[in-house]
Amino acid sequence: MRAGVEVESLGIRFLFDAQRRPVTPGVASIRRRCTSSWGLQGVDLSIGPGEAVALVGPNGAGKTTLLRALAGVYEPDDGCVTVTGRVGSLLAVGAGLMPLLTGRENCLLQGVLAGLSRVQSRAALDEVKRRSELGDAFERLVSSYSQGMRARLGFAAIELSRPEILLLDEVHQAFDIDFRKRVEERAAAIVAGGGILVAAGHDHSALGRMCARAVRLEERQVRADGPFADVLEAYTGDREGWLRPGVAAAGSSPRV
Numbered sequence: 143m144r145a146g147v148e149v150e151s152l153g154i155r156f157l158f159d160a161q162r163r164p165v166t167p168g169v170a171s172i173r174r175r176c177t178s179s180w181g182l183q184g185v186d187l188s189i190g191p192g193e194a195v196a197l198v199g200p201n202g203a204g205k206t207t208l209l210r211a212l213a214g215v216y217e218p219d220d221g222c223v224t225v226t227g228r229v230g231s232l233l234a235v236g237a238g239l240m241p242l243l244t245g246r247e248n249c250l251l252q253g254v255l256a257g258l259s260r261v262q263s264r265a266a267l268d269e270v271k272r273r274s275e276l277g278d279a280f281e282r283l284v285s286s287y288s289q290g291m292r293a294r295l296g297f298a299a300i301e302l303s304r305p306e307i308l309l310l311d312e313v314h315q316a317f318d319i320d321f322r323k324r325v326e327e328r329a330a331a332i333v334a335g336g337g338i339l340v341a342a343g344h345d346h347s348a349l350g351r352m353c354a355r356a357v358r359l360e361e362r363q364v365r366a367d368g369p370f371a372d373v374l375e376a377y378t379g380d381r382e383g384w385l386r387p388g389v390a391a392a393g394s395s396p397r398v
Contacts, residue, residue, distance in 0.1 A: 145227035145306040145338045147189040147212060153220030154181040154207050181207040182362050183220070189340065194333045196353035196370055197342035198377055203359040205342035209233055209309050212340060227337065228256075230305025232296050239292060239299075241285035245276055248284055249299050256303035266302050274298035275321060293317055297325060308332050312343030326352055346374055 157176040182204045189195055197205040210216045211223050213231040239248050249270050253263025271280045274294045284292065294317065300308070308329055317325060329339045329352055341352055349356070349370070356373035358366040366373045 144191045145336060146191065146225070147187065147307065147338060147340070148224040149185055149187040149208075149211075149221070150223075151221035152185040152187075152208075152211060152218055152223060153183045154204075154211055154216050155179070155219040156181050180362050181216075182211070185221070185359075185362075185364055187357060187364065187367070189338050191336040191338065192333055193355060194329070194339040194341070194353040196349040196356040197340065197359060198346065198349065198356050198374060199359035199365075204362040205359055206233065206311055207362075208359065209311055209340065209342055212307075213309055225307060227306035228303050229307045229309065230300035230303055231309035232293070232300060233309065233311045239284050239296060242283060244283055245274070245280040245287075245295050246271070248295065249302065252299040253302040258302060263302060270298045270301060273301055273324075290317060290321075294321060301328075305332065306337040308337065308339050310339070310341040310343075312345065322348070346378075350374070 155178050157178050185204070185208065187208075197208060199205055207216065209231070210233060211218065212225055213229060213233060214225075215233070240251065243251065246267060249267055250260070250263050253266065254260065258266075274280065274297075276291060276294060276298075279287065279291060280295075284295065287295065297317075310325075310329070326348070329341070333339050339352060341349055343349060353370050355368070356366075356370040357364055358373050358377050366376060
């Protein structure tokens with residue numbers, strides 16, 4: 143199976159109550175009492191086998207929302223998302239981990255949720271423990287873990303499903319230098335094997351090491367899509383212009 147991502151006219155809308163608290167979509171009578179805002183609108187994106195794509199843009203641009211739509215966490219309100227291949231995602235530190243289970247028990251649970259049998263999950267545990275580099279902490283409750291340790295366990299658990307599409311939010315920045323290098327090497331191996339990497343964040347050096355292509359999101363829409371260096375140059379150039387007195391970057395056209 144060839145990995146692939148196709149996003150067509152994607153729109154994601156969020157609902158809020160009168161106190162601007164997020165509301166889970168429900169029946170029409172509830173929706174009528176809510177206000178709404180778009181998290182993404184009119185997004186088109188195509189990613190083929192062997193591509194590594196960075197999502198860049200300011201806070202609130204829609205980077206995390208797009209990753210969650212690709213992971214199946216959000217369902218489209220407009221358009222459609224088609225993802226072909228096994229997906230592994232690390233979108234929030236500790237997401238999906240049960241604090242009152244040990245690292246080992248969490249990995250068993252993640253394996254079952256990924257569709258593996260208990261026998262297959264148990265057979266992979268020693269390798270997951272080695273990859274996480276948690277040592278004896280692998281047998282401790284996750285509630286005792288630091289942020290970095292939770293991120294390590296989360297990434298190692300992803301390996302149980304042998305993902306063909308890897309989604310990384312900026313939480314990978316919680317890793318120390320040595321483990322971040324291993325994550326980047328693993329991401330490169332997935333891409334080299336015909337898989338796909340989509341990574342978002344503000345550490346442009348890390349994104350540049352992993353990705354040859356970048357998609358710039360701003361105001362919940364795609365503003366540019368092309369070679370990483372070109373897209374980043376246009377994005378940072380616009381940001382610098384906005385910071386300089388007398389220079390208005392708003393409305394300036396991308397150079398890619």
